[in-house]
Amino acid sequence: MNKTIKAAAVAAAAVLAVIICTFLIIRQIHDDVLSKEDVVKKIEASYEGEVTKVTQSKDKKTYDMILENPKGTYFIKADAASADVLSMNRVKAMNPTVLTEKEAEHLALGRVPGIVKKQTHQNRVATYTIQKENGETYEVKVDMQAKAVVSADRISGEDQQKTPITKQEAKTIAERETGGAADDADLEKSEGTLIFEVDVDLPDHKEATVKINAYTGKVANIVYED
Template sequence: MNKSIKAISAAAAVLAIIICAVLIIRQTHEDVMSKEAVVKKVEASYEGEITNVTQSKDKKTYDMTLENPKGTYFIKADAKSADILSMNRIKAMNPSVMTEKEAEQLALERVPGTVKKQTHQNRVATYTIQKKDGKTYEVKVDMQAKAVVSADQISGKDQPKTPITENEAKTIAERETSGTADDADLEESGGTLIFEVDVDLPDDKEATVKINAYTGKVANIVYED
């Protein structure tokens, strides 16, 4: 009889242990957040997108892969709270390099005008830009840093070939004075090249017309007695 009681007691004890274990496991599983909920919480806290999620065998953590512009990260999160237990970058992204069009736009924002020449060496793009006032600048853009590294005015002797010719300057002077252009000299004035055109007027008088050699605009007209 005693043996039977002992056997029943042992079986009851084992059953109780099993029931407790089941309850503990059930309670543990009930406390665990869903994969979707954890992903939502992590993405709300960190820039980027979760591309892969797996739950650990003991159901206590989630292993996730996060990708953003800075790289790829391996994240281990608590399954109950979604708190980040560890976060390691496993792959760094190379900084994006500007396109030539983007670099040109950046150069024009610094020096508004017309691009006359463009060269590209390594990661630096160099632009020769002529402003409306005829002044010319050399603008260098670091395409990787996405920044203008220099914007220097080019002296008159180093400026590129003028966009108007001597004959065009004479034509402009004749149009402005209704006279006949005699001679045209190209001179530097205030860092800008100027055509000085001598014009014979119908009344046997003369005039000197100063014309911006880059824009073709008349800067000044001096009438002589």
């Protein structure tokens, strides 16, 4: 009987030892685990975006999180003790907003003030040919997705010859300056510069000749005739 009691006591002691060890292990694991707040703080400091949901695994070893940023929604599994990311997967992609043509043109003119002579659009890049008041011409490229000017290069003098204002634009400028009706416009070269000479019919049977810089659209001279 003493042997039976002794065996039972040994078994009970063994069970108690297992329980105590298990408790200590669980307690140690719990003590080593970071709080949700600490893990979120570390993740948000390391990755762009905001953690919108956090859950801890049953074994307390990991945190599952949802991170949202302008690029999409991500599922993150992080180590509960160190906050190291164990896995990160994008579960939803966001459609990036892009600039409108008006907004892109505003950016281009902000970099190179002047008159837009030509505009093209390929893929996500808008290209503007802009003529400054001094006659210089620039090619400005705007990334409509990145919302930024990616280049602004001056076009050589030889290339500038290809982009004068049109005859109709010259006539419109002359009419605006004189208040008359443009009759004809001739393109001539004067002192190395292309000039439009526009004949304008004024009220009371009068006439005027308006000289306009063909590159800048600036009025160089107006001669009124009786």
